[in-house]
Amino acid sequence: xxxxxxxxxxxxxxxxxxxxxxxxxxxxxxxxxxxxxxxxxxxxxxxxxxxxxxxxxxxxxxxxxxxxxxxxxxxxxxxxxxxxxxxxxxxxxxxxxxxxxxxxxxxxxxxxxxxxxxxxxxxxxxxxxxxxxxxxxxxxxxxxxxxxxxxxxxxxxxxxxxxxxxxxxxxxxxxxx
Amino acid sequence: xxxxxxxxxxxxxxxxxxxxxxxxxxxxxxxxxxxxxxxxxxxxxxxxxxxxxxxxxxxxxxxxxxxxxxxxxxxxxxxxxxxxxxxxxxxxxxxxxxxxxxxxxxxxxxxxxxxxxxxxxxxxxxxxxxxxxxxxxxxxxxxxxxxxxxxxxxxxxxxxxxxxxxxxxxxxxxxxxxxxxxxxxxxxxxxxxxxxxxxxxxxxxxxxxxxxxxxxxxxxxxxxxxxxxxxxxxxxxxxxxxxxxxxxxxxxxxxxxxxxxxxxxxxxxxxxxxxxxxxxxxxxxxxxxxxxxxxxxxxxxxxxxxxxxxxxxxxxxxxxxxxxxxxxxxxxxxxxxxxxxxxxxxxxxxxxxxxxxxxxxxxxxxxxxxxxxxxxxxxxxxxxxxxxxxxxxxxxxxxxxxxxxxxxxxxxxxxxxxxxxxxxxxxxxxxxxxxxxxxxxxxxxxxxxxxxxxxxxxxxxxxxxxxx
Numbered sequence: 001x002x003x004x005x006x007x008x009x010x011x012x013x014x015x016x017x018x019x020x021x022x023x024x025x026x027x028x029x030x031x032x033x034x035x036x037x038x039x040x041x042x043x044x045x046x047x048x049x050x051x052x053x054x055x056x057x058x059x060x061x062x063x064x065x066x067x068x069x070x071x072x073x074x075x076x077x078x079x080x081x082x083x084x085x086x087x088x089x090x091x092x093x094x095x096x097x098x099x100x101x102x103x104x105x106x107x108x109x110x111x112x113x114x115x116x117x118x119x120x121x122x123x124x125x126x127x128x129x130x131x132x133x134x135x136x137x138x139x140x141x142x143x144x145x146x147x148x149x150x151x152x153x154x155x156x157x158x159x160x161x162x163x164x165x166x167x168x169x170x171x172x173x174x175x176x177x
Numbered sequence: 178x179x180x181x182x183x184x185x186x187x188x189x190x191x192x193x194x195x196x197x198x199x200x201x202x203x204x205x206x207x208x209x210x211x212x213x214x215x216x217x218x219x220x221x222x223x224x225x226x227x228x229x230x231x232x233x234x235x236x237x238x239x240x241x242x243x244x245x246x247x248x249x250x251x252x253x254x255x256x257x258x259x260x261x262x263x264x265x266x267x268x269x270x271x272x273x274x275x276x277x278x279x280x281x282x283x284x285x286x287x288x289x290x291x292x293x294x295x296x297x298x299x300x301x302x303x304x305x306x307x308x309x310x311x312x313x314x315x316x317x318x319x320x321x322x323x324x325x326x327x328x329x330x331x332x333x334x335x336x337x338x339x340x341x342x343x344x345x346x347x348x349x350x351x352x353x354x355x356x357x358x359x360x361x362x363x364x365x366x367x368x369x370x371x372x373x374x375x376x377x378x379x380x381x382x383x384x385x386x387x388x389x390x391x392x393x394x395x396x397x398x399x400x401x402x403x404x405x406x407x408x409x410x411x412x413x414x415x416x417x418x419x420x421x422x423x424x425x426x427x428x429x430x431x432x433x434x435x436x437x438x439x440x441x442x443x444x445x446x447x448x449x450x451x452x453x454x455x456x457x458x459x460x461x462x463x464x465x466x467x468x469x470x471x472x473x474x475x476x477x478x479x480x481x482x483x484x485x486x487x488x489x490x491x492x493x494x495x496x497x498x499x500x501x502x503x504x505x506x507x508x509x510x511x512x513x514x515x516x517x518x519x520x521x522x523x524x525x526x527x528x529x530x531x532x533x534x535x536x537x538x539x540x541x542x543x544x545x546x547x548x549x550x551x552x553x554x555x556x557x558x559x560x561x562x563x564x565x566x567x568x569x570x571x572x573x574x575x576x577x578x579x580x581x582x583x584x585x586x587x588x589x590x591x592x593x594x595x596x597x598x599x600x601x602x603x604x605x606x607x608x609x610x611x612x613x614x615x616x617x618x619x620x621x622x623x624x625x626x627x628x629x630x631x632x633x634x635x636x637x638x639x640x641x642x643x644x645x
Contacts, residue, residue: 016637023403036403039209039378040634046407055411077335077343086347096347099430103355106419107362113419114366117412118373121405124397131400137381139401140374141633142209 007129007177008034008149009160011169016042019144022167023048026148029163033152037130037145058116059109066108071101132176147175212480212632216625217382219475225622228474233618239611246604247322255325257601264584264596269323271576272606274431275459276316276613277357278452278572281424282460283309284364285492287371288420291413299631300480301489303375304471305464306368307626311616312463313361315609320353322605349433356430363423367416370409373399374630428456435579441522442583445510451503458496458542459572461489465565469558471621480627483556490555493568497546500575504543518588526582530595535578541571 013019016038023036027050036045046053074097078084083091118124130136130147139145146167148160164172225233249257260267283305290298321327333354335344344351377399380392399405432452435443465486472481508527511519527535545567554560586593620626 037401038403038406039401040630040637041406041410042403045403049403051404051407053407053411055408056415059412059415073335074346078346082341082343084345086345089347093347099349099352099426099433100346100355102426103352103359103423106423107359110359110363110366110416110419113412113415114370117370117408118397121402121408123399123405126393126398128398128400130402140378140381141213 005177006150006157007132007175008147008155009157009164010130010133010145010147010173010175011164011167012135012171012173013144013146013169014142016040016045016144018167018169019146020045020048022146022169025167026146026163030154031148031152031160033149033155035147035149037136037139037147039140039142039144042144055113055116055120058120059113062112062116063105063109066111067101067105069108070104071097073104074100129175129177133173143170209633209636212636213378213382213629215477215480216627216629216632217379219621220379220623220625221383221388226474228470229618229622232614236611236614236618239607240615241611242604243608243611246601246608249601250322250605251327255323257599258605259596259598259602261594261596263587263592263594264581266323266580266584267596268598268602268606269319271573271580272609273316273319273323274452274576274580275573276312276319276609277360277431278428278456278459279463279569280309280312280316280360280364280460281428281453281456282464283307283312284360284367284420284424285457285460286464287367288417288424291417292421299635300477300627301464301468301485302631303368303371303628304468304626306364306371307617307620307624308460308464308467309364310361310368311613311620312460313357313364314616315613317357317361318609318612319605349430349437352430353434356427360423360427363416363420367413367420370413370416371628372624373397374401374406374409375625375628377401378629379625425453428452435583440583440587441511441516441518442526442579445507447503447506447510451500451507454496454499454503455572455575458493458500459569461493461496462565462568462572465489465493465561466569467617469562469565471626473558477627480632483558486558486561487552487555490549490561490564493565494546494549494555497542497549497568501543504539522583522586525586526578529582529586531578531582531585534574535582538571538574538578541567542575545571 011022013022019036019038020042023034023045026034027048032050034049036042036049038045075092078097079091085091133145133147135143136145146164146169148155148164154160161172258267258269260269283302286298286305287302287309290302321330324330332338333344333351344354346352373396376392376396380389380396383389383392429449429452432448436445436448438444468481468489469486472478508523511523514520526532545564548554548560548564554564581596585595
């Protein structure tokens with residue numbers, strides 16, 4: 001494989017409105033493999049970049065598994081594996097099983113939300129080419145970046161750079177691998 | 178009001194919102210860099226302020242007392258405490274309910290206020306969440322120490338053991354393990370997920386190698402990318418939605434530990450909502466007790482303005498009135514029930530050997546908070562601190578009254594008895610305060626105590642900050 005030496009080309013902006021406008025332009029221009037970087041969650045940025053979010057579905061599944069698993073555990077333990085007659089009450093006294101079913105539904109959903117929100121983003125990931133970009137530490141302060149990645153089908157060093165220049169950024173830099 | 182953050186020449190621009198609050202939350206000239214600097218410098222600077230060291234030293238001494246008390250408990254057993262029959266639930270359970278109640282305000286602030294788009298929560302939610310974690314940790318230890326043989330605590334958990342036994346899932350005490358365990362887990366996930374972007378901010382600001390490595394490791398490689406933010410925000414919102422019913426369920430389950438029993442004074446249907454209101458009441462009092470000194474020592478009046486204190490005082494006051502209503506209904510129902518044992522319990526609770534404690538409770542939890550009708554007391558950090566402190570004391574006493582006065586005289590006079598705490602009971606209580614404070618001081622020193630990314634958001638969209 002002939003891997004390109006650079007990871008992508010990044011443009012730096014001063015405000016989140018500029019970044020969202022640039023992202024919309026880039027998407028309209030046909031770029032798909034790109035990412036925006038901002039010091040806080042910018043409304044509409046992910047949509048402008050065409051990012052999909054399947055996290056809620058996973059969390060729903062996690063909650064359902066937690067809930068059914070919890071109820072099954074209680075039923076199996078108190079009805080099948082270790083039945084005790086307490087005051088003649090039915091072994092399968094389902095109302096008493098509800099609190100734990102609820103707690104385990106929440107636990108299953110919460111664990112899924114945590115693990116998948118990081119995992120789907122590829123975290124933890126100690127090294128990433130973007131950290132090579134000078135000034136990138138300002139992405140956690142007051143700078144907004146748009147990086148078009150070299151893996152993109154329409155990526156071509158010269159034309160991509162020209163396109164980014166047309167967006168009037170503060171500066172443009174190559175991101176090395 | 179928030180004059181500290183607005184330069185004198187900008188005073189004219191401070192408009193009042195319809196509710197009378199100054200509409201500028203962050204001040205007109207605060208920039209992204211200011212927010213980053215004022216929060217992350219607390220973590221990154223070399224020396225902590227002298228007040229931090231003094232507080233840390235006090236907390237450390239109390240923690241050592243806790244270790245001593247727990248060690249002696251493990252060596253000698255439960256006999257060192259004042260518990261016996263009939264009062265088999267003493268300080269340990271009182272402390273447990275008190276601590277877990279304190280934790281509830283953190284979740285309330287971070288989850289429920291988030292869902293209600295109350296952006297004023299931003300400056301206090303991180304601190305309140307940390308408080309939740311540490312309070313729940315203190316709470317969780319109490320019933321474990323009360324087990325008698327704490328080293329086999331895992332018998333409480335459902336797992337296929339060699340004895341062939343399972344926990345009894347029809348018992349509220351088993352519900353409690355799941356409720357508190359889930360609560361602790363969800364709180365820690367919520368807290369850490371919120372911290373990740375801020376840890377990345379600290380990593381980017383750090384200049385020392387060990388700081389870069391330490392915060393870089395904890396930040397998990399966060400890059401502030403649109404992808405990260407999108408999932409982060411979704412997960413954060415979902416966790417808030419999950420934590421909201423959870424926080425209501427936890428103290429309800431705790432109250433069922435009492436309410437399911439047949440004992441007069443415990444067997445009451447009002448317990449779940451009454452306990453939840455009490456939990457939020459004491460929790461907000463604790464948040465105020467922490468936030469007021471912290472904002473003074475670290476000069477955070479810019480970010481935690483008096484408006485925040487006023488809002489917190491209002492929530493504390495509202496829940497305090499609900500709790501007062503709970504006291505009234507408890508007394509009314511025991512009279513109205515016509516049940517001789519219920520009536521007897523109430524008479525003895527108020528006029529019996531522990532009667533004076535009941536009146537201290539009324540003073541701290543019902544009378545003193547009435548001063549909060551006055552705006553001047555709500556907005557003055559000093560008076561608010563004192564009221565909140567008394568509320569905390571009062572809420573501890575409330576649990577003492579519920580646990581001890583109900584147990585000490587039940588149905589037959591031959592089973593009556595009395596209860597007095599021993600030195601080790603007190604050492605465990607104050608020691609657990611030491612554990613709590615120790616964790617809190619370490620948190621303030623090592624991690625950003627105000628959400629930096631959410632504060633940046635307020636800089637970007639001042640309209641959000643000003644909306645109430």
